[in-house]
Amino acid sequence: MVLPALLIILVVAFFPVVSSIWLSLHQATVTNTGAFVGLENYVEMFQNDDFVEGLSNTVIFTVVSVGLEFVIGLAIALAINRAFRGRGLVRAAVLVPWAFPTVISAVMWRLMFQDQVGIINYVANALGIISQPILSDRTLLLIAAILVDVWKTTPFMALLLLAGLQVIPGDVYEAAKVDGANVLQRFFSITLPLLKPAILVAVLFRTLDAYRVYDLFWAMSNRELESLSTFVYKAVRVSQLLFAQGNAAAVFVFVTSFLIALLFIKGFGMQTSAGD
Amino acid sequence: MTERRRAEKAGGVLRRRLGRREFLRLGGASLAGAALLGVAACGGGGGGPQRAEDGSILFNFSFGPDPSGTLQELVKRFNERYAGEYKANWREMPAQTEQYFDRLRTQFQAGGGDIALIGGDVIWPAQFAANGWIADLSERFPESERDKFLEGPIEANTYEGKIYGVPWFTDAGMLYYRKDLLEESGFSEPPKTWEELKEMALRIKQDSGVKFGFVFQGADYEGGVVDGLEYIWTHGGEVLDPQDSTRVVIDSPESVAGLKTERSMIEEGVAPEAVVNYAEMESHTAFLNGDAVFMRNWPYVYALSSDPKQSKIKPEQIDIARLPAAEGQESVSGLGGWNFYINAAMDEETQNAAWEFVQFATAPEQQKFRALEGSFLPTLKELYEDQEILDRVPVIALGKEAILSTRPRPVSPYYSDMSLKMAEQFNASLKGEVSPEEAIGTLQEELQNIVDQGG
Numbered sequence: 001m002v003l004p005a006l007l008i009i010l011v012v013a014f015f016p017v018v019s020s021i022w023l024s025l026h027q028a029t030v031t032n033t034g035a036f037v038g039l040e041n042y043v044e045m046f047q048n049d050d051f052v053e054g055l056s057n058t059v060i061f062t063v064v065s066v067g068l069e070f071v072i073g074l075a076i077a078l079a080i081n082r083a084f085r086g087r088g089l090v091r092a093a094v095l096v097p098w099a100f101p102t103v104i105s106a107v108m109w110r111l112m113f114q115d116q117v118g119i120i121n122y123v124a125n126a127l128g129i130i131s132q133p134i135l136s137d138r139t140l141l142l143i144a145a146i147l148v149d150v151w152k153t154t155p156f157m158a159l160l161l162l163a164g165l166q167v168i169p170g171d172v173y174e175a176a177k178v179d180g181a182n183v184l185q186r187f188f189s190i191t192l193p194l195l196k197p198a199i200l201v202a203v204l205f206r207t208l209d210a211y212r213v214y215d216l217f218w219a220m221s222n223r224e225l226e227s228l229s230t231f232v233y234k235a236v237r238v239s240q241l242l243f244a245q246g247n248a249a250a251v252f253v254f255v256t257s258f259l260i261a262l263l264f265i266k267g268f269g270m271q272t273s274a275g276d
Numbered sequence: 277m278t279e280r281r282r283a284e285k286a287g288g289v290l291r292r293r294l295g296r297r298e299f300l301r302l303g304g305a306s307l308a309g310a311a312l313l314g315v316a317a318c319g320g321g322g323g324g325p326q327r328a329e330d331g332s333i334l335f336n337f338s339f340g341p342d343p344s345g346t347l348q349e350l351v352k353r354f355n356e357r358y359a360g361e362y363k364a365n366w367r368e369m370p371a372q373t374e375q376y377f378d379r380l381r382t383q384f385q386a387g388g389g390d391i392a393l394i395g396g397d398v399i400w401p402a403q404f405a406a407n408g409w410i411a412d413l414s415e416r417f418p419e420s421e422r423d424k425f426l427e428g429p430i431e432a433n434t435y436e437g438k439i440y441g442v443p444w445f446t447d448a449g450m451l452y453y454r455k456d457l458l459e460e461s462g463f464s465e466p467p468k469t470w471e472e473l474k475e476m477a478l479r480i481k482q483d484s485g486v487k488f489g490f491v492f493q494g495a496d497y498e499g500g501v502v503d504g505l506e507y508i509w510t511h512g513g514e515v516l517d518p519q520d521s522t523r524v525v526i527d528s529p530e531s532v533a534g535l536k537t538e539r540s541m542i543e544e545g546v547a548p549e550a551v552v553n554y555a556e557m558e559s560h561t562a563f564l565n566g567d568a569v570f571m572r573n574w575p576y577v578y579a580l581s582s583d584p585k586q587s588k589i590k591p592e593q594i595d596i597a598r599l600p601a602a603e604g605q606e607s608v609s610g611l612g613g614w615n616f617y618i619n620a621a622m623d624e625e626t627q628n629a630a631w632e633f634v635q636f637a638t639a640p641e642q643q644k645f646r647a648l649e650g651s652f653l654p655t656l657k658e659l660y661e662d663q664e665i666l667d668r669v670p671v672i673a674l675g676k677e678a679i680l681s682t683r684p685r686p687v688s689p690y691y692s693d694m695s696l697k698m699a700e701q702f703n704a705s706l707k708g709e710v711s712p713e714e715a716i717g718t719l720q721e722e723l724q725n726i727v728d729q730g731g
Contacts, residue, residue, distance in 0.1 A: 030407075031385060114550075115549075116550070116561065116562060116565075135550065136553050222497065222553060223497060224495070224553070224703075237378055238696065239692055240692055
């Protein structure tokens with residue numbers, strides 16, 4: 001019974017992957033597979049400034065935004081985990097930014113950063129924090145993109161962590177209290193260890209999402225900010241000559257995403273199913 | 277019983293009789309079969325022409341959405357006039373040029389697709405032609421006919437000496453200016469040189485308190501490439517050798533001077549610093565808001581100025597001129613516009629049908645109709661003498677000089693790669709991240725690489 005399902009999965013999921021890997025080892029053009037060149041495309045890819053810029057932007061973006069989202073998300077989760085009046089409403093309200101399609105929120109924020117009508121640009125200028133238009137500087141753009149991502153996906157992180165918090169039985173805390181553990185001790189020796197599975201799931205999801213960032217960058221920066229995914233798009237769909245490198249970059253994104261997931265599962269001892 | 281219900285019922289019977297295992301097996305087989313069929317169907321164009329119910333030859337025509345409604349009318353007129361012979365079917369494509377291009381490219385890669393006639397951007401023909409995707413029209417469209425069209429668009433459709441497209445409507449970079457403000461400051465004429473533009477802009481800024489002197493498109497994208505090229509051309513520079521298109525000649529003092537002038541707009545306070553990420557919309561917003569004295573933009577802006585919702589200034593306050601040039605150089609405008617291409621994979625009869633449509637749509641009568649009703653700039657020279665058009669479409673009358681002095685972007689099958697590099701370097705030079713000399717030097721090397729790889 002497993003065979004047909006496996007076959008369909010193989011055809012649908014793995015054929016494109018294998019085909020991309022195969023293609024990335026050739027001097028491929030848009031219309032032609034071309035000659036076999038081994039790893040040459042990968043070597044050239046790492047020598048391409050645009051790719052290197054995309055890679056470094058992606059790594060910075062992923063590490064910083066997921067880090068901030070985790071800290072803030074955990075704080076929010078702890079805050080709304082307690083029983084208080086209107087808790088349901090607050091929980092729903094927290095989720096609002098997450099419900100916006102990424103492109104919409106990116107364009108919305110772009111307008112706020114813009115020099116003619118943008119409120120943030122105006123305030124930052126008035127306070128003397130910046131001297132030039134935000135959208136014209138790539139470092140500022142990257143910071144802005146991180147802020148927008150934090151604004152948008154922290155609620156998702158908080159929600160996942162909240163779910164984790166709710167399965168921690170209350171009597172564990174009571175026992176700790178009786179033993180005289182203070183708030184910090186309770187947090188570090190009960191909450192964090194027991195929350196670990198939820199944390200790993202949440203952080204892994206967000207890391208993989210951030211690592212593949214595409215729409216947020218392009219909509220916010222009007223295609224100026226490079227990430228790994230935008231590089232793949234430009235190389236495969238816009239350029240005529242970078243097709244082979246684009247394929248290699250696509251494979252690179254796939255393989256590294258896979259490695260990140262592997263690191264979480266093996267390295268941090270994440271449980272992949274209840275049975276483990 | 278309807279078709280669908282019958283099918284559902286049959287499916288239900290089939291599933292019950294087969295049992296789960298057989299059903300899955302069959303499903304898998306039909307999935308594979310469908311995939312094969314899909315591949316085969318993509319081949320297209322192999323047999324004879326497709327026919328409509330009345331026996332006329334049916335062909336697909338692709339183009340983006342047309343808010344003016346004139347294209348629907350054009351297709352209707354064609355189908356009425358050629359009823360029983362030919363029938364055009366308009367397949368609407370994405371409004372965004374890149375997405376539209378992507379769609380066509382996917383079709384061609386899959387083996388030609390079923391679109392016989394393409395309304396396409398002026399930067400596409402070289403790439404399509406180099407891949408053998410669009411038909412060589414040299415015989416159908418002889419020199420004597422080409423002479424009736426504007427030179428810029430004809431040049432843009434010519435690749436390796438052959439013509440691949442027929443110009444349908446055109447577009448040109450223009451200098452918009454505030455007639456009223458110029459008069460208030462005592463200027464009776466628009467600037468002829470970039471130096472004059474800067475002086476006038478600064479004077480008028482001071483006199484009137486307007487925020488910006490000059491706005492244009494400086495962002496890292498295709499529009500930024502056109503603007504950068506205009507600065508280079510109006511200083512006498514070139515990207516490719518006009519005699520030998522495999523030689524990149526951008527590295528010249530003229531090109532450097534062009535980028536220097538562009539950068540000086542920011543340095544001397546003529547243009548806002550944020551112009552480095554202005555596209556068309558940001559520029560026209562500033563200008564129609566009354567915040568700028570001068571603007572470089574396409575003809576479409578003029579129509580917006582008569583809409584009070586979009587514009588705080590009135591059409592009477594605006595005039596249009598050719599772009600300024602450096603001292604002693606000629607004014608040149610970047611060429612935009614759309615053309616007709618015929619899919620080379622279609623059978624002969626369908627191509628003939630498509631060609632009938634091209635002739636019909638580019639004839640004076642139809643071009644005039646589209647100019648009057650939709651403000652589309654005609655591509656036939658004679659229509660620029662047509663008094664009715666000049667009277668009723670002011671932007672054509674005002675911008676005539678600019679329209680008649682356009683130049684296409686480099687015609688190369690690897691234009692998209694060249695464009696990415698130019699966009700990047702022009703933008704970096706405008707921002708002051710690299711000097712104009714460095715930007716031009718880098719481009720000389722990178723563009724030559726691209727041209728060489730293209731072979």
